[in-house]
Amino acid sequence: MSPKTLYDKIWDAHVVQQDDDGTCLLYIDRHLVHEVTSPQAFEGLRMSGRTVRAPEKTIAVPDHNVPTTLDRASGVIENEESRIQVEALDKNAREFGVHYYPVNDVRQGIVHIVGPEQGWTLPGMTVVCGDSHTATHGAFGALAHGIGTSEVEHVLATQTLIQKKSKNMKVEITGQLRPGVTAKDITLAVIGATGTAGGTGYVIEYCGEAIRSLSMEGRMTVCNMAIEGGARAGLIAPDETTFSYVKGRPHAPKGAQWEAALAWWKTLYTDEGAHFDKVVTLKGEDIQPVVTWGTSPEDVLPITATVPAPEDFKGGKVDAARRSLEYMGLTPGMKLTDIEIDTVFIGSCTNGRIEDLRAAAAVLKGKKIKDGMRAMVVPGSGLVRAQAEEEGLADIFKEAGFEWRLAGCSMCLAMNPDQLAEGERCASTSNRNFEGRQGYKGRTHLVSPAMAAAAALTGRLTDVRELI
Amino acid sequence: MEKFKKLTGIAAPMPLVNIDTDMIIPKVFLKTIKRSGLGVNLFDEMRYDRDGNEIPDFVLNKPQYREAEILVAGDNFGCGSSREHAPWALQDFGIKAVISTSFADIFFNNCFKNGILPIVLPPEQVEVLMKDAEKGANARMTVDLEAQEITTSDGQVFTFEVDAFKKHCLLNGLDDIGLTMEKSAAIDSFEAQAAQSRPWI
Ligand code: SF4
Numbered sequence: 257m258s259p260k261t262l263y264d265k266i267w268d269a270h271v272v273q274q275d276d277d278g279t280c281l282l283y284i285d286r287h288l289v290h291e292v293t294s295p296q297a298f299e300g301l302r303m304s305g306r307t308v309r310a311p312e313k314t315i316a317v318p319d320h321n322v323p324t325t326l327d328r329a330s331g332v333i334e335n336e337e338s339r340i341q342v343e344a345l346d347k348n349a350r351e352f353g354v355h356y357y358p359v360n361d362v363r364q365g366i367v368h369i370v371g372p373e374q375g376w377t378l379p380g381m382t383v384v385c386g387d388s389h390t391a392t393h394g395a396f397g398a399l400a401h402g403i404g405t406s407e408v409e410h411v412l413a414t415q416t417l418i419q420k421k422s423k424n425m426k427v428e429i430t431g432q433l434r435p436g437v438t439a440k441d442i443t444l445a446v447i448g449a450t451g452t453a454g455g456t457g458y459v460i461e462y463c464g465e466a467i468r469s470l471s472m473e474g475r476m477t478v479c480n481m482a483i484e485g486g487a488r489a490g491l492i493a494p495d496e497t498t499f500s501y502v503k504g505r506p507h508a509p510k511g512a513q514w515e516a517a518l519a520w521w522k523t524l525y526t527d528e529g530a531h532f533d534k535v536v537t538l539k540g541e542d543i544q545p546v547v548t549w550g551t552s553p554e555d556v557l558p559i560t561a562t563v564p565a566p567e568d569f570k571g572g573k574v575d576a577a578r579r580s581l582e583y584m585g586l587t588p589g590m591k592l593t594d595i596e597i598d599t600v601f602i603g604s605c606t607n608g609r610i611e612d613l614r615a616a617a618a619v620l621k622g623k624k625i626k627d628g629m630r631a632m633v634v635p636g637s638g639l640v641r642a643q644a645e646e647e648g649l650a651d652i653f654k655e656a657g658f659e660w661r662l663a664g665c666s667m668c669l670a671m672n673p674d675q676l677a678e679g680e681r682c683a684s685t686s687n688r689n690f691e692g693r694q695g696y697k698g699r700t701h702l703v704s705p706a707m708a709a710a711a712a713l714t715g716r717l718t719d720v721r722e723l724i
Numbered sequence: 725m726e727k728f729k730k731l732t733g734i735a736a737p738m739p740l741v742n743i744d745t746d747m748i749i750p751k752v753f754l755k756t757i758k759r760s761g762l763g764v765n766l767f768d769e770m771r772y773d774r775d776g777n778e779i780p781d782f783v784l785n786k787p788q789y790r791e792a793e794i795l796v797a798g799d800n801f802g803c804g805s806s807r808e809h810a811p812w813a814l815q816d817f818g819i820k821a822v823i824s825t826s827f828a829d830i831f832f833n834n835c836f837k838n839g840i841l842p843i844v845l846p847p848e849q850v851e852v853l854m855k856d857a858e859k860g861a862n863a864r865m866t867v868d869l870e871a872q873e874i875t876t877s878d879g880q881v882f883t884f885e886v887d888a889f890k891k892h893c894l895l896n897g898l899d900d901i902g903l904t905m906e907k908s909a910a911i912d913s914f915e916a917q918a919a920q921s922r923p924w925i
Pocket of ligand 1 (some may be wrong): 317319366387605664665
């Protein structure tokens with residue numbers, strides 16, 4: 257048998273049927289659902305008299321629209337369209353009998369944080385969701401990617417997806433990271449090196465010593481942004497770190513099933529000599545804390561650098577850079593550390609997990625944020641929030657001057673009231689710095705949680721290494 | 725998806741060219757959580773004034789066309805966006821076939837996904853059908869997908885082309901989901917085998 261990549265192995269284990277032209281019917285083990293992209297899909301089922309084929313493999317949670325203020329448990333959602341979408345999910349989840357974590361459930365949170373936390377996401381699975389950041393779940397060695405609303409309906413009805421296989425790409429991070437450098441810096445550095453289209457047509461497998469050394473939280477951060485690099489999915493082979501994270505989670509296998517699962521999971525790695533269509537290698541030691549200066553996630557530079565000029569680029573990127581600089585209100589040549597910010601957002605499915613909050617709290621401990629700074633922490637789930645309170649992190653944030661919010665997507669995409677005002681500038685731990693993403697004419701600099709905390713203290717983009 | 729075999733119904737004439745998806749269903753109606761219910765806002769800006777009153781001159785507001793199931797339209801129907809709200813709105817109103825000299829590509833495909841038959845004919849034939857539609861409610865037109873024929877109210881017959889696979893899907897009411905459901909035996913046996921090899925899923 258010819259050697260296979262991890263992607264090949266998971267793919268092969270899920271092919272129901274293959275046509276002559278390579279189109280496959282792929283079986284889906286887990287289907288995650290949120291309130292924005294699912295209403296029409298459920299409606300479609302209803303109109304055609306269909307049911308959800310595997311409600312026990314379908315998990316729904318409202319996250320994009322939910323308010324994150326402390327009063328949300330008592331009140332209704334003020335924005336009517338948001339409220340209707342959340343209510344629709346409530347109704348659909350109950351009517352079709354899928355697993356559901358409503359707004360007032362402590363386990364509610366961002367769908368990509370809830371799935372792993374509850375043990376729904378397991379190695380070797382196929383996982384889909386009507387959301388591009390489904391790539392997050394690849395951290396477990398699960399083949400996970402986003403789908404559109406018609407496909408959501410297709411999966412609900414058939415538990416399969418019509419798919420063609422992508423190409424294999426290997427991204428290797430050798431050696432070790434230096435202090436102050438995190439998973440977020442890895443994933444941004446990779447996008448900086450390959451561009452936002454560098455992964456188009458591929459499924460990426462991240463490997464190398466620096467990846468192996470990451471916690472599950474860090475691995476999820478890396479895979480989360482595979483999509484910003486253009487890839488369909490990101491993968492990391494499961495290992496002891498994975499198994500010990502999964503063990504004991506509510507929906508993880510137990511007893512004899514655990515042993516059987518473990519035996520299979522241990523076969524999920526890329527065979528020696530397997531073929532990759534593209535290989536990218538970065539040295540862990542070379543990666544520095546990075547920030548984005550523009551309006552594309554590929555606009556990444558080490559914090560020690562200066563703002564580039566449009567002429568530094570080639571082709572179509574010259575105009576794009578000019579437009580970005582204008583939108584961001586930046587002058588070429590200025591130091592990135594001179595960029596003043598007024599808002600800090602710590603949260604999202606990229607960096608809303610416990611380890612992210614620990615990293616930020618470590619920088620903030622015993623300190624106060626700059627006067628006039630608006631800073632908020634939005635934990636990725638109710639359970640992350642509870643754990644952070646137990647560990648005393650919440651107090652550190654509150655004493656430093658941060659708002660301590662309830663779980664949801666919040667200012668990552670500003671579909672709820674958490675938005676930047678026109679011209680406001682934010683150091684954000686989220687994943688997209690597109691124009692208007694965090695609010696109309698809002699300006700976003702993507703950073704790691706530690707870098708976001710550092711910026712909150714000084715009021716400008718800051719090299720966290722100076723503070724640790 | 726509903727099957728489409730043969731339809732005899734009222735055809736409404738819309739000779740305007742370049743009717744785009746925003747005209748078919750304006751942006752403000754896209755925040756819905758449904759794909760049904762868009763029919764009342766089909767052609768909203770042409771159909772109602774600012775106060776929400778019907779504009780009597782608009783074709784679908786005229787008594788003889790309120791029950792129309794076929795549209796005979798000007799060139800390049802459905803240009804603009806890729807969103808499925810446009811065919812959703814047409815379908816919800818009750819339109820089952822649209823005849824024109826040309827369609828925007830994405831819209832054309834979206835129609836088939838939603839049980840609507842778009843038919844392309846040469847300009848002179850569309851002109852005849854437009855005239856026929858203008859006769860009003862007594863002039864019922866027949867669209868026969870199986871035979872690939874349109875028959876005017878006075879018996880004139882035109883044949884049309886349609887992709888064999890898409891025809892098969894429409895005739896049998898199959899969308900992607902319908903097609904996959906035809907393979908449910910294969911899915912069943914995959915599930916049974918997975919329940920053995922990976923019982924923890
Ligand atoms: S946190 Fe942001 S990126 Fe993640 S699912 Fe929510 S909106 Fe999408």
